[in-house]
Amino acid sequence: MSFEIILKELVDQVPKAIGAILVDWEGEAVMEHCHCDPYDIRFIAAHKGIILARLKEMQSAERVGEVEDVVLTSSGGHLIIGCIDEYYSLVMNIERSCPAALALYYFRLAVTRLKREV
Numbered sequence: 001m002s003f004e005i006i007l008k009e010l011v012d013q014v015p016k017a018i019g020a021i022l023v024d025w026e027g028e029a030v031m032e033h034c035h036c037d038p039y040d041i042r043f044i045a046a047h048k049g050i051i052l053a054r055l056k057e058m059q060s061a062e063r064v065g066e067v068e069d070v071v072l073t074s075s076g077g078h079l080i081i082g083c084i085d086e087y088y089s090l091v092m093n094i095e096r097s098c099p100a101a102l103a104l105y106y107f108r109l110a111v112t113r114l115k116r117e118v
Contacts, residue, residue, distance in 0.1 A: 002117070003031040003114065004031055004033065006110055006113050006114055006117070007020045007021070007022065007031060007032065007033040007110070008033045009110070010092065010106055010107065010109075010110040011033050011034065011092075013106045014092070014094060014098060014102065014103045014106050014107075015102070016094055016095035016097055016098035017094050017095075017098065018034060018035055018036050018041070018077070018093040018094060018095065019032060019033060019034020019035060019036055019038075019041040019092070019093055020034070020041075020091065020092040020110070021033075021034070021041050021042065021044075021045045021090070021091050021092075022084070022088060022089075022090055023045045023048065023088065023089050023090075023091060024087060024088055025086070025087045025088070027045060027046035027047070027048065028046075029042045029045060030088065032045075036093075041091070044079065044091060044093060045089075045091040048081045048089060051070065051072070051081060055067045055070060067083065068082060068083060068111075069081060069082035069083070069107065069108065069111070070082075071100050073096070073100065074096075075096070076096060077093060077095050077096045077098075078093075078094045078095075078096065078100050079091065079092070079093055080092045080094070080100075080103060080104060080107050082107060082108070082111045083111075084111060084115055087118075088114070088118055090107070090110060090111055090114060092107055
């Protein structure tokens with residue numbers, strides 16, 4: 001199964017999903033599927049590295065275990081960021097009205113599938 005199919009299915013399964021993008025360790029887009037201008041989701045994804053770096057600093061300092069994913073909620077929506085491996089991450093943007101737990105369920109399924117593909 002290809003990255004494109006996995007991302008399309010993820011976005012299609014999650015109500016109010018704006019898009020999902022697979023990025024490399026430098027924040028560069030590998031593949032995306034979105035209902036917005038691709039530039040918008042690429043811009044968001046490029047900055048995910050800053051967020052993950054800070055969380056990884058916390059995990060080593062506090063011994064909380066390895067960071068797998070994180071949900072950031074703002075007044076405009078939810079951003080879910082998850083690690084595929086040390087080189088790739090998945091980022092999904094959803095509207096605020098989407099239940100974050102439902103989105104996270106499908107997001108984690110997609111991460112599992114992407115891990116098999118990488």
